[in-house]
């Protein structure tokens with residue numbers, strides 16, 4: 001029988017950015033914020049996600065090696081590039097409490113690396129236990145810098161359920177406190193015996209440090225289970241989705257200052273420095289003109 005345990009919880013009215021950061025860095029690695037988004041926002045997001053995943057089973061996905069072997073990939077669907085699919089996704093990614101927490105956790109110029117939906121249909125598969133980008137291929141640790149660790153964060157994730165997240169529908173599983181030591185989980189870690197579940201209602205948001213071992217679980221119910229997944233990164237980590245290009249020039253032109261930051265426009269590298277027309281001092285404490 002599946003364990004029915006839940007993640008720590010705080011109401012959106014009393015949640016603080018410091019409390020979120022504490023839970024991610026020194027606490028279990030995850031925290032649920034109750035009632036952060038309105039019914040109307042959830043309904044609109046769900047409408048878009050369902051419409052874009054009705055007949056698109058074949059977008060790229062991750063951590064579904066077993067489902068691919070078993071020919072069951074069509075029972076889980078990803079919807080990428082959500083910024084271009086509705087204003088509600090900009091509202092979600094710019095939610096003020098989340099932005100405030102991310103500024104403290106990842107630095108004031110943090111960016112968004114991805115905003116996508118994960119839909120698991122009834123009887124759809126769960127994932128391999130993993131950690132998230134940019135740690136997601138840490139099963140090959142030799143491809144990372146020597147002595148890399150999680151004493152400072154390179155990722156934060158926000159999961160916004162669009163359907164009830166329960167043990168039956170496949171609420172995300174995670175092992176609390178595993179973010180403290182950077183490691184990709186193995187069979188020997190007995191993930192499924194030790195895990196807790198991120199149970200939540202539509203409108204809640206679960207914020208977690210992606211170095212915490214976790215995975216989507218199988219949907220053993222008769223209803224869909226979808227969520228918006230947002231990935232935030234420090235300014236210097238290459239984003240996973242090319243959001244700026246995917247959203248398009250018209251979107252960028254009308255973007256808010258926060259959205260421009262999320263698209264990486266506050267930190268203008270890489271550049272062709274040889275081609276910069278005006279010779280200025282671009283970096284440094286004194287008189288720097290990026």
Ligand SMILES: O=C(O)CCC(=O)C(=O)O
Pocket residue numbers: 062118132171172173214215216217227229
């Ligand atoms: O949908 C979920 O519950 C989690 C998805 C996830 O962890 C991922 O795709 O990296």
